[in-house]
Amino acid sequence: xxxxxxxxxxxxxxxxxxxxxxxxxxxxxxxxxxxxxxxxxxxxxxxxxxxxxxxxxxxxxxxxxxxxxxxxxxxxxxxxxxxxxxxxxxxxxxxxxxxxxxxxxxxxxxxxxxxxxxxxxxxxxxxxxxxxxxxxxxxxxxxxxxxxxxxxxxxxxxxxxxxxxxxxxxxxxxxxxxxxxxxxxxxxxxxxxxxxxxxxxxxxxxxxxxxxxxxxxxxxxxxxxxxxxxxxxxxxxxxxxxxxxxx
Amino acid sequence: xxxxxxxxxxxxxxxxxxxxxxxxxxxxxxxxxxxxxxxxxxxxxxxxxxxxxxxxxxxxxxxxxxxxxxxxxxxxxxxxxxxxxxxxxxxxxxxxxxxxxxxxxxxxxxxxxxxxxxxxxxxxxxxxxxxxxxxxxxxxxxxxxxxxxxxxxxxxxxxxxxxxxxxxxxxxxxxxxxxxxxxxxxxxxxxxxxxxxxxxxxxxxxxxxxxxxxxxxxxxxxxxxxxxxxxxxxxxxxxxxxxxxxxxxxxxxxxxxxxxxxxxxxxxxxxxxxxxxxxxxxxxxxxxxxxxxxxxxxxxxxxxxxxxxxxxxxxxxxxxxxxxxxxxxxxxxxxxxxxxxxxxxxxxxxxxxxxxxxxxxxxxxxxxxxxxxxxxxxxxxxxxxxxxxxxxxxxxxxxxxxxxxxxxxxxxxxxxxxxxxxxxxxxxxxxxxxxxxxxxxxxxxxxxxxxxxxxxxxxxxxxxxxxxxxxxxxxxxxxxxxxxxxxxxxxxxxxxxxxxxxxxxxxxxxxxxxxxxx
Numbered sequence: 001x002x003x004x005x006x007x008x009x010x011x012x013x014x015x016x017x018x019x020x021x022x023x024x025x026x027x028x029x030x031x032x033x034x035x036x037x038x039x040x041x042x043x044x045x046x047x048x049x050x051x052x053x054x055x056x057x058x059x060x061x062x063x064x065x066x067x068x069x070x071x072x073x074x075x076x077x078x079x080x081x082x083x084x085x086x087x088x089x090x091x092x093x094x095x096x097x098x099x100x101x102x103x104x105x106x107x108x109x110x111x112x113x114x115x116x117x118x119x120x121x122x123x124x125x126x127x128x129x130x131x132x133x134x135x136x137x138x139x140x141x142x143x144x145x146x147x148x149x150x151x152x153x154x155x156x157x158x159x160x161x162x163x164x165x166x167x168x169x170x171x172x173x174x175x176x177x178x179x180x181x182x183x184x185x186x187x188x189x190x191x192x193x194x195x196x197x198x199x200x201x202x203x204x205x206x207x208x209x210x211x212x213x214x215x216x217x218x219x220x221x222x223x224x225x226x227x228x229x230x231x232x233x234x235x236x237x238x239x240x241x242x243x244x245x246x247x
Numbered sequence: 248x249x250x251x252x253x254x255x256x257x258x259x260x261x262x263x264x265x266x267x268x269x270x271x272x273x274x275x276x277x278x279x280x281x282x283x284x285x286x287x288x289x290x291x292x293x294x295x296x297x298x299x300x301x302x303x304x305x306x307x308x309x310x311x312x313x314x315x316x317x318x319x320x321x322x323x324x325x326x327x328x329x330x331x332x333x334x335x336x337x338x339x340x341x342x343x344x345x346x347x348x349x350x351x352x353x354x355x356x357x358x359x360x361x362x363x364x365x366x367x368x369x370x371x372x373x374x375x376x377x378x379x380x381x382x383x384x385x386x387x388x389x390x391x392x393x394x395x396x397x398x399x400x401x402x403x404x405x406x407x408x409x410x411x412x413x414x415x416x417x418x419x420x421x422x423x424x425x426x427x428x429x430x431x432x433x434x435x436x437x438x439x440x441x442x443x444x445x446x447x448x449x450x451x452x453x454x455x456x457x458x459x460x461x462x463x464x465x466x467x468x469x470x471x472x473x474x475x476x477x478x479x480x481x482x483x484x485x486x487x488x489x490x491x492x493x494x495x496x497x498x499x500x501x502x503x504x505x506x507x508x509x510x511x512x513x514x515x516x517x518x519x520x521x522x523x524x525x526x527x528x529x530x531x532x533x534x535x536x537x538x539x540x541x542x543x544x545x546x547x548x549x550x551x552x553x554x555x556x557x558x559x560x561x562x563x564x565x566x567x568x569x570x571x572x573x574x575x576x577x578x579x580x581x582x583x584x585x586x587x588x589x590x591x592x593x594x595x596x597x598x599x600x601x602x603x604x605x606x607x608x609x610x611x612x613x614x615x616x617x618x619x620x621x622x623x624x625x626x627x628x629x630x631x632x633x634x635x636x637x638x639x640x641x642x643x644x645x646x647x648x649x650x651x652x653x654x655x656x657x658x659x660x661x662x663x664x665x666x667x668x669x670x671x672x673x674x675x676x677x678x679x680x681x682x683x684x685x686x687x688x689x690x691x692x693x694x695x696x697x698x699x700x701x702x703x704x705x706x707x708x709x710x711x712x713x714x715x716x717x718x719x720x721x722x723x724x725x726x727x728x729x730x731x732x733x734x735x736x737x738x739x740x741x742x743x744x745x746x747x748x749x750x751x752x753x754x755x756x757x758x759x760x761x762x763x764x765x
Contacts, residue, residue: 057670082672092667096685096760109672137762153671163670 006033007069008161008193009054014063016049023049025217026063036187036194037222038204040240041214047197050214051163054195055081067161082109085154085162085192090170092150093138099123099149100134106157115156122152125189127182144175151183155190162190165197180206201244213237274302275489275496278327278713280315281308281726282437283519283526284374284457284481284512288328290530292483292500295539299499306632306713308722311410312337313624314632314712316484320362323631324713325489326500330374331366332479334358336416343416347373347478363487367497368504369480372512376411376476377456377468378421384450385467392472396451397425405429406440406449416476417453424475438725441466457509459517460728481507506537520728560731561738568717572739575716578634578709579702579747582641587695590646594653594691595679604654612647619644619708627712637706637714644705645698652694656687688758696751703744707736717743 009031016024024046031037039047052058053065056077065072072080085106093102104119112118123130126148138146147167154162167183168176184207187194198204204211205225212222213236221233232238275296279289286307293303306324309315316338318324334354335341344350347369355366378393380403385391388399396403411417412434421427429451435443440452441460454461454468461468483500490497515533518524534540561568597604617625622640630636660683668682710718717740724732 052670055670078672078674080672081670086667086670088663088667088670090663092663094664094668094682095661096682096762098762105668105673106671109677139762139764150667 007031008033008035008067009037009195010064010066011050011053012064014050014053014060014065016046016053016058016060022217024053024060027214027217027219029212029219029222031193031195033193034191035210036196036208038196038198038208038211039214040198040201040204040211041220042199044216045214046217047214048165051165051195051197054161054163055084055086082106082157083159083161085157085159085164087147087150087154087162087164087167089166090143090147093146093153095138098135098137099128099141100130102138102149103134103152103156105153106159110157112157118156118158119152122156123149125155125186126152128152142175143171144179147171147179148182151186155186155192158190158192160192162192162194164194166199167196168203169198169200176203183207201240213240274304275326275493276304276306276324278306278309278315278318278324280311280327281711281722282455283459283727284455284516285328286526286723286726287515287519287530287533288370288481288483289326290526291503291534292326292328294527294530294534295499295502296496298540299495301493301496301499308710308719308726309632309713310620310623310711314620314627317624317627318632318712319484319486320364321628321631322486322488323627323633325486325496326483328370328481329366329484330479330481331369332375332416332477334366334484335477337414340415343420343475343477345474345477347480350478351480351482358484363490365485365487365490367483367485367501369482370503371505371507372457372509373478373480374455374457374509374512375471375479376417377454377458377461378451378471379444379454379461379466379468380451381444381447382465382467385469390467390469392470393421393425393427393475394472396469397421397427400427400429400451403429403450404431404433405451406433406435406443407453408437408440409434411453420475424473436725438728441728457512457516459513459515459520462513462517463521481512502539503537506539507533523727523729523731526727557731557734561735564735568720568735568739571715571717571719571736572743575703575706575718575740575743578637578641578706578714578716579699582638582706583645583695583699583702585638585642586645586649586698590649590694591653591691593646594650595657597650597654598657601658608647608651608654611650614643615647619705620711623708623712632712632714634714636712637709637716641702641706641709645702648694648697648701649691650694652697653687653691656690656694657683660686660690685760686763688760689755689763692751692755692758696748696755699747699751700744703740703747707740 007030011027011029014024014027027046027050029050039050041047049058053060054067056072067080100116100119103122104115107115107118120130123134128145128148133145141149151167168179171179180203187207196207210222210224211228213220215236221228221237228237228241232241277289277293277296279285289307293305296303309318312333315327319327331350331354335344335350339354339357344353351366351369358364358366378396380390390396407418412432433449441464443449444452444466445464456468485497485500515529518529519526531540535542597607619640622643623636626636626639630639665678665682668678706716707718707721709716710722717736720732720736724730724736
């Protein structure tokens with residue numbers, strides 16, 4: 001890995017508390033341009049909170065968060081978010097909009113001249129035959145199709161950064177495997193920087209260049225899948241690898 | 248000014264004092280309370296005034312003592328029949344006084360001094376409380392007086408009007424003076440108490456001594472042997488305006504003073520309550536018998552004698568029903584429209600300010616718990632009677648379901664989708680307009696629909712403050728024991744509620760965005 005590669009996402013000593021609960025206890029993480037980093041950990045480890053700091057859905061109490069060199073505190077949050085694709089676990093599609101309109105949301109917010117064309121292109125990239133599906137409503141799709149539309153919506157405006165929060169978490173095992181593999185291929189073609197939250201270490205190893213293991217609001221270890229396998233930094237990481245049978 | 252007067256051509260002066268036919272700036276507003284005798288007396292007042300050349304506006308069946316008297320005191324009405332005992336106890340809150348002349352003097356002085364409201368000389372009869380039982384109850388227990396009744400009261404169930412139960416000269420007086428302790432007290436409205444007694448649902452009721460139904464059901468009225476009730480002499484109560492500005496009207500009304508005795512009144516009430524003859528006809532014939540109306544001029548047509556079928560009756564009233572329906576729809580539409588204009592933005596604002604939302608919505612909900620009559624009585628000093636207070640009351644009653652549904656509809660609209668749209672860069676305004684409002688629209692509309700249906704029902708109360716609508720025949724029908732008249736208001740009101748529900752249900756479906764589950 002070329003060490004001085006440009007940084008796309010940066011979190012330094014980030015602290016976030018919700019009343020008495022500390023979600024992030026001084027997290028530092030760097031994601032290089034074009035890199036895919038998976039944030040892995042149990043519920044409550046702070047992985048989603050960290051992800052949401054990058055698009056200002058969460059504002060850190062202390063520390064510094066920047067996206068492509070810009071401090072998110074100084075950026076306009078709405079403009080910032082439009083430059084970052086976002087996929088959540090489920091239910092993220094607007095139920096009263098068709099597939100095409102959902103997929104064209106961000107191009108429209110950015111007032112691009114050709115939102116429908118961008119939407120169709122994105123639907124094709126995620127493997128949905130848009131001619132057949134584009135006029136349907138989310139309720140008329142299968143769970144897997146809905147998640148593909150959500151991914152298409154996130155990439156339609158070709159954002160430089162993608163944030164994904166358990167994007168395949170609500171799918172059945174077969175559909176999940178299908179989408180994981182489809183996305184692994186897609187990611188290389190997109191070339192976007194990607195931060196992916198998952199509790200599934202196998203998924204992380206499949207999709208990510210590097211994996212950051214979070215525990216109780218701090219990063220336990222961040223390394224490539226091989227690096228983690230070779231040298232687990234803590235007993236917790238070792239146990240995690242063993243349980244996931246990826247060791 | 249005096250120069251101008253002198254410069255006036257003499258014919259103008261002539262025109263200005265051509266006696267009773269002088270045009271008034273505003274018609275004389277004649278009102279009554281919602282029971283048969285009050286309607287009848289008010290109608291007699293109205294006909295006397297019309298005969299003397301005064302234009303008259305009838306506002307019959309006003310809520311109860313507080314509303315009728317409140318309206319008179321504030322000048323919203325000009326005259327209504329009242330009873331001296333009621334004035335003494337219910338309005339002045341003074342103790343019982345057995346001598347009728349003394350009671351009259353006391354209320355006349357007090358009302359003139361305090362409110363510039365004036366009692367004309369009494370009409371000539373008393374209408375006191377008549378505690379009545381069935382003939383067989385009287386025979387079985389040998390009841391003749393209220394003292395007798397008190398003795399056996401633990402074996403009896405009383406059916407009393409809320410008015411009687413609450414007034415110091417009502418149930419409390421019976422308890423205090425006679426030791427009346429019935430086994431149970433059921434609250435009954437005016438309209439059903441005689442039927443409830445006749446059919447044995449209760450054993451004792453509070454009636455009025457001149458009620459026409461006492462004779463119809465063959466009831467026994469027990470003598471007030473210890474004078475628990477004060478004298479209730481009927482008299483016209485007139486406003487300051489009428490008293491000062493229309494002496495000829497006051498003279499016309501005074502013609503009836505001392506002319507009606509108890510037997511006459513009971514017979515007249517029976518014609519209205521038992522035979523269901525039109526009030527106007529009965530009033531006219533009574534005045535004619537006293538030489539206060541010409542017999543030839545038979546006022547209203549003498550209808551009602553043959554009891555046509557209900558359908559025929561409703562059909563014959565169709566023009567009147569259409570007019571009342573139109574008015575009803577107008578009251579509902581205006582108040583509901585105003586409520587939507589306030590409640591939807593309020594619900595949206597509260598959604599932004601969630602900390603205070605529940606409290607604020609509950610405060611709006613408290614309005615819902617104020618009884619209609621109380622709310623109307625409350626607003627009387629500010630808004631008088633008629634359309635304005637009715638609209639305000641209906642508006643207030645409509646707020647809660649709309650605010651509540653707007654707030655929770657917008658708050659709960661697809662939170663996951665809203666979260667994702669926010670994460671992708673929608674502004675709060677875009678979220679509201681493009682996502683939350685469209686998704687909440689059916690819920691908001693359901694609130695409007697609930698408010699509208701409640702509103703149609705509540706609007707029948709508007710009749711109690713003279714605002715018209717379909718409540719008018721309901722209120723008069725209940726007062727006059729005329730079930731066909733009640734139905735002529737109640738059936739269209741029910742159909743209207745159904746129609747409103749259907750139409751707004753359709754709107755609810757139309758505003759439901761495609762793709763969302765029904």
